[in-house]
Amino acid sequence: MAFEPREEQTKLKYQELRIYSDDELNNYTEDELKSFKIKHNIPDLDELEKGPWPSFVADAKREALRRHKLPEDRMMIKPEVVEDMLGQLQLSFDHGETHWKHGGIVGVFGYGGGVIGRYSDMQETFPSIAHFHTMRVNQPASKFYDTDYLRSICDLWEYRGSGMMNFHGSTGDIIFLGTFTEQLEPIFFELGHVLQQDLGGSGSNLRTPACCIGKARCEWSCYDTQDMCYELTHFYQDELHRPAFPYKFKFKFDGCPNGCVASIARADMSFIGTWRDEIRIDQSAVKAYMGGEIAPNGGAHAGKDWGKFDIQKEVIDLCPTNCMWMEGDTLKIDDKECTRCMHCINVMPQALWPGKDKGVSLLFGAKAPILEGAQMSVLTIPFMKVEHPYDNVKEVVEKVWDWWMEEGKNRERLGELIQRYGIPKFLDVLEIPPMPQMVKEPRSNPYIFWKEEDVEGGWDRSIDDYRSRHAR
């Protein structure tokens, strides 16, 4: 199957788009790099070039050298920008404090997000990072790229920015780190007109949605995570670019309960793939695992001798609901009791698979600790079929947003609002009934907020009537 973009997209060809020649991109030798000293003294950062793990300092230095050797008019931001960033980083180590100023409201016309203003508080010492604004570039779903795209992005950012990036930011965007205010609009125009590429979210709006690798290279994904991520991102472009929410809002799409994009911990609305029929079993492969012909867990434990695979100990006894057993050499699963934790499937990927009748569970309200403590998303809609264009999901999204925008306080995440009003109110908003699956256990206090309409005769009573039966 193939998926089509919502709008026609031209294939990007680096050879047609490029800014820099091959000579310019090979403008230093390894010997020059070895002897290259940046303009600031950075002993602590030099130390971070040692050790086996890739050194971001070593990487930064080669970009510093590239820029140092490019003619100055081949970059719109000063060549020393990398050197100044490293210099300020060293100074931050010395002082034990950051040297970035608080805030700075910059952006591109018509958008309230996608650009984070940043200024150095050491502008005289580090003039090329006086402005060091970030731009968030909305990554393609699950972060596959071709080199035409990546090289074009690199040339654009070498020319109009610092050449420093994050691949990727925590939410998922490609992060352009450091440019001056003057270049924000030109970069936005290049992204839009030349690369057909938009910015991501920041501030009190829909943040750039993200998804796991899904069916592109995983046998467990229960829905088309990329397609759903792409569709909802495009459908809600207005919410993504123009802050109208109380605070940030995140969608994340996990294809199965393993949760590779951590939606249950990070997303206000967590989509987690699941199924409602039986786990598929290949009994001959089960036997092969038991006979030691196939390494358990795809070979994940190969670095240590854990002994012979024992299906009883490693699968059946670890099943959280004890819903598996052996009948002779046949593996049995009581699927009605299964909570789809994925353990048995993870251990025996050649023998077990999620069922065929698949959809998503919807959970709401995860967030990091600021302010009232961290929250994970609460299971709210147990199962939903999801097919392009996901109209049933969009209906839910809009009910949630209407309520949150009406009732949410400034900087109140959805999870906090749910806690403030209680899940019963949230269920009213979603127009769904309660189910025991929404809680770990029923409440242990009896402080039920009865509604007047639920109590016979209502709350309007006469004290005179009461006193007619009871002396004061």
Added chain:
Amino acid sequence: MALSQERLGLYNPDKPMENRLTDLGPRHFWQYFPPVIQNNYGKWTHHEILEPGVLVHFSETGDKVFTVRCGGCRFMTVENVREICDIADKHCDGFVRFTTRNNIEFLVDTQDKMEALKKDLESRKHVSGSYKFPIGGTGAGLTNIVHTQGYIHCHTPATDASAMVKAVLDDLFDYFQGMTFPAQVRISMACCLNMCGAVHCSDIALLGYHRKPPIIDNEVLDNVCEIPLVIASCPTGAISPSKTEDGKKTVKIKNERCMFCGNCYTMCMALPLSDKEGDGVTILAGGKISNRISPPKFSKVVVPFLPNSFPRFPEVCRDVKKIVEAYAAGANKYERIGDWAERIGWEKFFEKCGLDFTEHLIDDYRLQYDTYRTSTQFKYTEAAWAVSKAAGGVE
């Protein structure tokens, strides 16, 4: 159309709205799937980890895709990305992908190509010696550490991110390239409580942390901040309105109520918290995201404070190592750090890891009761005997 090479490119500041394209969204994902991925979309049957960092996925069509996973830095220059492109062009028909945890994945469709790719990746080193593309991060091993901006770009950090991550990963490098743990270990790092890295459900979370209440910049506070918003921003109600001696409107802070969350500074630049001695690192452990066997869990604070010892954070590296080594030695197969700690009891976790249990680790915030042990089930450790002795219960 080529990328522009004039100062302002396609943008005309005199007519800023002219030809403005908005709401284009991200580019479509399908065009970036290599052919083997397009052809086998939704048809994968299973996978194997051939060795640390090398996966093979099998399709019902008979196709295979080999993935070589490399650790990457989140901070990356265009130089680095161009080198990734060179590798992708040479071995992978010009395709590459990145994972949620800042790893780089190169995909090829035959074993021979995979071997050549691996050899190439292993040979690439920075001139100062570190690997550019270390292979690993799969299975029951340590994967890449996700992190935040730190001093490289952020205005609220209590520590630096890239440096600490580099130091810890240098220290645990063999675990990244091995699969010797009982289960996967996910370490995450955030440089302040805002946790833009959302580290709160990680096996081990490294968290930058302030310990001094804000300094009040009385000179400018009323000019640059909305005082009612600042007051409302404090979760413990420690901030109240005040006036300076010369009658300027400002705020005052009850220091003993401050929990150093920094939310007031987020709202108001006139209340900075950062401080060389005050700032440092806390370590949390035992969280997870996956629903496998046990439900997802929050990480718990197990080390209240370690100093910001730039650039290599030896105290942080030491304590992280204590945790992973005790875990590797003691946990059952498939147990995550949190599962292990719950099975043996948190009292044993501290004993086995050799970490001190201090009063800071006992919750005294709003939902503290949830963490009280209201049971007589406990295990004896040195910490328990110390209490009994102090209370006169034993000699």
